[in-house]
Amino acid sequence: MDGQTHREEPLMAGAVAVFRGREDHARRFESRAALREAPWVKALVLFLSLTFFAFFLLLPLAAVFVEAFRKGMEAYWAAISEPDALSSIKLTLIAAAISVPLNLVFGVAAAWCIAKFEFRGKQFLTTLIDLPFSVSPVIAGLVFVLVFGTHQGWMGAWLQAHDLRIVFAVPGIVLATIFVTFPFIARELIPLMQSQGREEEEAAVVLGANGWQIFFRVTLPNIKWGLLYGVILCNARAMGEFGAVSVVSGHIRGQTNTVPLHVEILYNEYNFSASFAVASLLALLALVTLAIKTWVEWKAGEARSASAGSAQPAPEPTGTSS
Amino acid sequence: MSIEVRNINKQFGNFVALDDVSLDFPTGQLVALLGPSGCGKTTLLRIIAGLESADQGHVLLEGEDASNTHVRERQVGFVFQHYALFRHMSVFENVAFGLRVKARKPPEAEIRKKVHALLDLVQLDWLADRFPAQLSGGQRQRIALARALAVEPRVLLLDEPFGALDAKVRKELRRWLRQLHDELHITSIFVTHDQEEALEVADRVVLMNRGRVEQIGSPEEVYQHPATPFVYGFLGAVNYFHGRAEEGRVRVGEDLLHHETDALTESLAPGASVVAFVRPHELDVLVGEDIGNIGVAARISRILAFGVTARIELEGINGATGQHFEVEITREQVEQQGLSEGLEVRLVPSRLKVFEHNTTETS
Numbered sequence: 001m002d003g004q005t006h007r008e009e010p011l012m013a014g015a016v017a018v019f020r021g022r023e024d025h026a027r028r029f030e031s032r033a034a035l036r037e038a039p040w041v042k043a044l045v046l047f048l049s050l051t052f053f054a055f056f057l058l059l060p061l062a063a064v065f066v067e068a069f070r071k072g073m074e075a076y077w078a079a080i081s082e083p084d085a086l087s088s089i090k091l092t093l094i095a096a097a098i099s100v101p102l103n104l105v106f107g108v109a110a111a112w113c114i115a116k117f118e119f120r121g122k123q124f125l126t127t128l129i130d131l132p133f134s135v136s137p138v139i140a141g142l143v144f145v146l147v148f149g150t151h152q153g154w155m156g157a158w159l160q161a162h163d164l165r166i167v168f169a170v171p172g173i174v175l176a177t178i179f180v181t182f183p184f185i186a187r188e189l190i191p192l193m194q195s196q197g198r199e200e201e202e203a204a205v206v207l208g209a210n211g212w213q214i215f216f217r218v219t220l221p222n223i224k225w226g227l228l229y230g231v232i233l234c235n236a237r238a239m240g241e242f243g244a245v246s247v248v249s250g251h252i253r254g255q256t257n258t259v260p261l262h263v264e265i266l267y268n269e270y271n272f273s274a275s276f277a278v279a280s281l282l283a284l285l286a287l288v289t290l291a292i293k294t295w296v297e298w299k300a301g302e303a304r305s306a307s308a309g310s311a312q313p314a315p316e317p318t319g320t321s322s
Numbered sequence: 323m324s325i326e327v328r329n330i331n332k333q334f335g336n337f338v339a340l341d342d343v344s345l346d347f348p349t350g351q352l353v354a355l356l357g358p359s360g361c362g363k364t365t366l367l368r369i370i371a372g373l374e375s376a377d378q379g380h381v382l383l384e385g386e387d388a389s390n391t392h393v394r395e396r397q398v399g400f401v402f403q404h405y406a407l408f409r410h411m412s413v414f415e416n417v418a419f420g421l422r423v424k425a426r427k428p429p430e431a432e433i434r435k436k437v438h439a440l441l442d443l444v445q446l447d448w449l450a451d452r453f454p455a456q457l458s459g460g461q462r463q464r465i466a467l468a469r470a471l472a473v474e475p476r477v478l479l480l481d482e483p484f485g486a487l488d489a490k491v492r493k494e495l496r497r498w499l500r501q502l503h504d505e506l507h508i509t510s511i512f513v514t515h516d517q518e519e520a521l522e523v524a525d526r527v528v529l530m531n532r533g534r535v536e537q538i539g540s541p542e543e544v545y546q547h548p549a550t551p552f553v554y555g556f557l558g559a560v561n562y563f564h565g566r567a568e569e570g571r572v573r574v575g576e577d578l579l580h581h582e583t584d585a586l587t588e589s590l591a592p593g594a595s596v597v598a599f600v601r602p603h604e605l606d607v608l609v610g611e612d613i614g615n616i617g618v619a620a621r622i623s624r625i626l627a628f629g630v631t632a633r634i635e636l637e638g639i640n641g642a643t644g645q646h647f648e649v650e651i652t653r654e655q656v657e658q659q660g661l662s663e664g665l666e667v668r669l670v671p672s673r674l675k676v677f678e679h680n681t682t683e684t685s
């Protein structure tokens with residue numbers, strides 16, 4: 001799980017949402033003989049995609065677990081329960097526990113601004129939100145070293161005078177994680193909130209609701225599935241981030257190592273089975289994330305089809321309105 | 323509650339949405355803001371509600387300047403064109419919303435009683451547990467109205483309330499809205515681009531065009547005595563003739579149209595360029611050679627006889643070449659006069675409204 005693999009996620013999420021909406025259509029399409037493809041075409045497409053899937057996705061995933069358990073259950077347990085591993089797990093959880101809630105607040109606020117208001121510089125703000133996606137995570141890490149670094153950083157002297165450590169310490173790791181995971185929630189919410197428009201909020205304010213009431217009673221319930229989806233992606237990336245965190249961490253064992261960094265250190269020490277054992281935790285996280293993501297998509301799809309009016313409209317009773 | 327708007331101006335970029343609009347809405351009346359899309363009627367409604375702010379001018383609610391009163395304190399009920407029901411709430415909760423967000427929330431039993439009373443009023447109490455997506459368009463709009471009424475607004479504002487509904491439901495709801503207004507007598511303004519809807523439902527009609535008020539009056543007044551060419555053209559089908567003013571008549575090419583003189587035609591200089599308006603049912607069709615140059619010469623291109631009246635489409639010849647006319651007469655007349663397609667006839671107006679050309683904008 002490095003920086004590259006997650007970059008496509010928001011786009012794919014959109015594609016998935018579109019795809020779900022068209023499922024009915026696809027089913028109808030398949031059932032018409034005149035529109036059906038020849039069997040050999042179907043077989044070929046299926047074969048190609050399954051082969052690709054097996055080689056590039058399933059095989060590596062299986063390899064992680066096979067390698068992890070190569071020396072048996074005990075070695076596996078020892079690898080993930082030794083103090084350095086536990087401390088890296090703890091640090092990863094701390095980084096995620098701070099950055100995800102903060103990004104939740106930032107993301108909702110940014111999406112709210114962009115989707116519901118017109119202001120100068122809106123386009124600029126939208127572009128700015130995408131910045132963490134468009135710069136390499138290594139650059140992001142270096143920026144923090146440049147600003148907060150003890151010796152050469154802009155604020156280094158001041159920080160040292162006050163005995164504060166940011167780079168090569170936990171705060172730096174949290175900052176780097178926040179930076180790289182910033183877009184996930186905002187990007188998930190902006191199109192959703194834009195498509196919902198402002199009418200429901202306007203209706204609420206005319207009925208006398210104040211800002212908080214509008215947000216918690218009208219806006220939030222309407223975006224909750226998109227928000228949850230964004231949080232899941234954000235969390236996965238926060239726990240899996242390697243590049244930016246690697247630059248600011250300083251790789252101090254037992255202190256500033258997150259799980260991905262710990263995996264790398266073990267690997268570089270030729271301690272393969274321990275390395276894969278810890279890596280299997282990340283792989284497991286990925287599987288759990290996928291499972292929750294699928295569930296959220298399914299729930300969101302359900303909510304959407306309910307609000308899109310697939311249910312039968314109640315019949316108009318005759319004569320009541322005349 | 324009475325509503326006054328004074329000298330309202332509103333611009334969106336370079337587009338002037340409202341140009342110095344001043345209007346009075348007396349207490350208890352149902353007023354229609356009627357005009358084509360982009361004429362500023364919805365903007366005016368939103369300014370009255372407080373959802374939009376005017377660049378200049380004031381909104382007075384019950385004589386008091388409300389320009390700085392927050393939307394939630396104006397006590398207006400607003401009904402949106404696309405209902406804007408809260409999609410994640412049941413019908414009951416939608417109607418109860420305005421009561422639940424009150425600073426001093428009424429007890430639950432009172433809320434239940436009130437919501438059910440309102441749902442009874444809109445005749446949809448049996449749908450209380452449904453969600454908006456499970457309702458038809460007409461039902462959604464009635465729920466939206468019940469929701470707006472729940473907070474006991476002093477004014478009811480409706481933005482194209484029936485615009486998104488199909489023709490049959492629209493007609494039913496129109497009648498229903500009129501009945502409801504007669505029961506509640508709440509000052510109401512509704513925006514529409516449908517002239518039939520405005521004339522049928524409203525006590526008074528305000529006609530708007532390009533950010534300005536063209537005419538205000540009862541439905542009969544504005545229909546019978548349109549003040550401007552725009553109003554004439556907007557309210558119902560119309561034929562128009564371009565020509566020059568002469569004493570008591572209009573010369574269209576070689577042809578002559580006679581009209582009664584009124585204040586407007588008195589002021590016309592002889593020879594002035596004018597446009598004369600005639601409704602389809604105010605034109606007589608004359609056949610024969612002996613009538614000279616009275617009326618405008620035209621050729622029948624189509625006769626459509628479905629209902630009680632027959633609609634005749636004609637092409638202008640001589641002075642009015644290339645123009646299309648529409649006439650409505652009874653089917654008996656068509657048979658008596660032996661009208662048929664291709665026949666050359668003369669069109670003589672029984673009633674003619676003349677406007678000077680340079681101020682004329684036909685829609």
